[in-house]
Amino acid sequence: MALSQHLSKSRQFLAIARNYSAAASLVNVEVNDKSGVAVVTLQRPPVNSLNLELLTEIKQTLTGLEKNKSRGAIITSAFKTFSAGLDILEMYKPNPDRAKEFWTTLQDVWISLYSAQFPTVALINGPAPAGGCLLSLCCEYRIMVPKAVIGLNETQLGIVAPSWFAASMENVIGKRQTELALTTGKLFTTDEALKVGLIDEVVQTKEEGLEKAQGFIGSFARISPFARSLSKQTVRGGTIRSMVKGREADLQLFLATIQQDQVQKGLGLYIEALKKKQAA
Ligand SMILES: CC/C=C\C/C=C\CCC/C=C/CC(=O)SCCNC(=O)CCNC(=O)[C@H](O)C(C)(C)COP(=O)(O)OP(=O)(O)OC[C@H]1O[C@@H](n2cnc3c(N)ncnc32)[C@H](O)[C@@H]1OP(=O)(O)O
Numbered sequence: 001m002a003l004s005q006h007l008s009k010s011r012q013f014l015a016i017a018r019n020y021s022a023a024a025s026l027v028n029v030e031v032n033d034k035s036g037v038a039v040v041t042l043q044r045p046p047v048n049s050l051n052l053e054l055l056t057e058i059k060q061t062l063t064g065l066e067k068n069k070s071r072g073a074i075i076t077s078a079f080k081t082f083s084a085g086l087d088i089l090e091m092y093k094p095n096p097d098r099a100k101e102f103w104t105t106l107q108d109v110w111i112s113l114y115s116a117q118f119p120t121v122a123l124i125n126g127p128a129p130a131g132g133c134l135l136s137l138c139c140e141y142r143i144m145v146p147k148a149v150i151g152l153n154e155t156q157l158g159i160v161a162p163s164w165f166a167a168s169m170e171n172v173i174g175k176r177q178t179e180l181a182l183t184t185g186k187l188f189t190t191d192e193a194l195k196v197g198l199i200d201e202v203v204q205t206k207e208e209g210l211e212k213a214q215g216f217i218g219s220f221a222r223i224s225p226f227a228r229s230l231s232k233q234t235v236r237g238g239t240i241r242s243m244v245k246g247r248e249a250d251l252q253l254f255l256a257t258i259q260q261d262q263v264q265k266g267l268g269l270y271i272e273a274l275k276k277k278q279a280a
Helices: 003-024 053-067 096-114 131-138 163-173 175-186 190-196 206-218 224-243 247-258 261-279
Strands: 027-031 039-043 073-077 120-124 142-146 147-152
Touching: 003 096, 027 053, 039 053, 053 096, 073 206, 096 131, 096 163, 096 224, 096 247, 120 131, 120 206, 131 147, 131 163, 142 190, 147 190, 163 175, 163 224, 224 247, 247 261
Parallel strands: 039 073, 073 120, 120 142
Antiparallel strands: 027 039
16 A cells, blocks of 8 residues: 555544544554554553553554554553553452453453554553563564663562463563563563663663654565565464463463462552552
């Protein structure tokens, strides 16, 4: 499709996305007029913790981008935190039906973002623990600001990162580093993340990050989108197939795990600690 035609379609999507954003407003989508690349900004205050509503909007946004054959997407945050990960309140004293929908929607978001046909970049403009890190690991390229942290720190909450969280990290930094990171619940500083390959670039500001992200996506201008996306599928297909095959068992494991007394106690203490931190 010619770029002008494509941009016209993108603008239509933007209009729809804006209308949608106006109604719900947890995700803002802006399509760059020149490049056709969508900047997807998470905006659930205060820390973009991923609750059912935010995950649902992310899922709908990704579906819209895929339908409109997006040229690319940059995922970032409107706040100083990229994302605080899963909303702990979705797992603490949960309503079983909501918990089921919550986890299923998280799985859907992972599948859509991990297998997106268009190029994806995470512009990590602040801390990205646990589910925040997972979102960025689904992308093809990660750009991060200094003085932030990123990692799958689940063990520090007394819970275990599911196998597809671990696989997402392993595909980026390898088995050895993933095992060390997961068993300790390590949160990498920006410098450490760069060293281990968990992120690709460090930028000083979000604006610089947006330019770099556009540059990364622009680097595919002369590559056939068909060949590009099939190559991505070749590399990621095994991980996606195994997640999809195991998703019902994964859901049941999640529901059973969060009902355990020990897990509930741990989550309760963690919530208290977060609140005390703010009061101090
Ligand atoms: C094999 C096993 C299979 C299945 C297993 C089953 C289950 C396990 C799977 C579970 C996977 C979980 C993945 C996750 O994502 S868990 C969430 C982990 N997140 C964190 O540990 C981050 C916690 N937050 C922070 O460290 C800081 O908030 C942060 C650095 C992000 C920002 O710091 P800042 O100083 O800017 O803000 P705060 O004052 O700390 O926070 C502001 C308010 O936001 C609340 N908050 C923060 N994080 C969360 C969160 N994740 N969920 C809900 N609420 C959160 C915080 O309490 C403050 O609230 P108020 O006091 O203002 O009410």
